[in-house]
Amino acid sequence: MLIVEDEALIAMLFEDILEDSSCQIVGPAMNVRQAIELATAAEIDVAVLDVNLNGESSFPVAALLAGRGVPLVFSSGYGSQGLPAEWQGRPTLPKPFTSDEVLDTLARIVAA
Template identity: 50%
Template sequence: MTMFSGVKVLVVEDEGFVALLIEDMLGDLSCEIVASVARLTEAEGIAATAAIDLAVLDVNLHGQPSFPVAEILRERGVPFMFSTGYGQNGLPREFAGHPLIAKPFSSTELQQKIAVALGKG
């Protein structure tokens, strides 16, 4: 058991290999993957309706920013973190305070950012 056992996570990532890697890392942390999606509209629907505790959002989904998903999550009070290769400069000011993990990242880095997103670190 880890401190993240049973945490329900939405993964929003358009690179299949990266999504699988994130899912494996989350599984190693005993998280539950509620959904793993690559398209903005699908991510918006799940973010609006699913019972989730955390979301990991790729900033760029096939050329579309994931910020509408972040807005839905913020309105619902669901913690989220961004995953990107663009760094902090890739985030608009309104999301600058949210955890960001720079690609590529390790399982340890992911664990640390999840703790921050959930207020446990």
């Protein structure tokens, strides 16, 4: 599971939620460069991407992962309305989120 999140506390929250569910974590990547490096080199089953990484969009990372067939979910304070047209319809975790929302969303995209 790849975590791409520029806020350290939110990244740690994702890690705690996912490690409690026995997920192996890749990252967290705190910026687009790190995320692309991990998305290119690591074995990834699913990814959570913060939409805005310190002023940079994570959509290049999403495109790379989608090209590899990796299911992904966006995380954003703007919800799905903040996504460009080509990414509308992708699962989105609105911030703030609960651990149940994270696990339910990930279970749905992995099952699909």
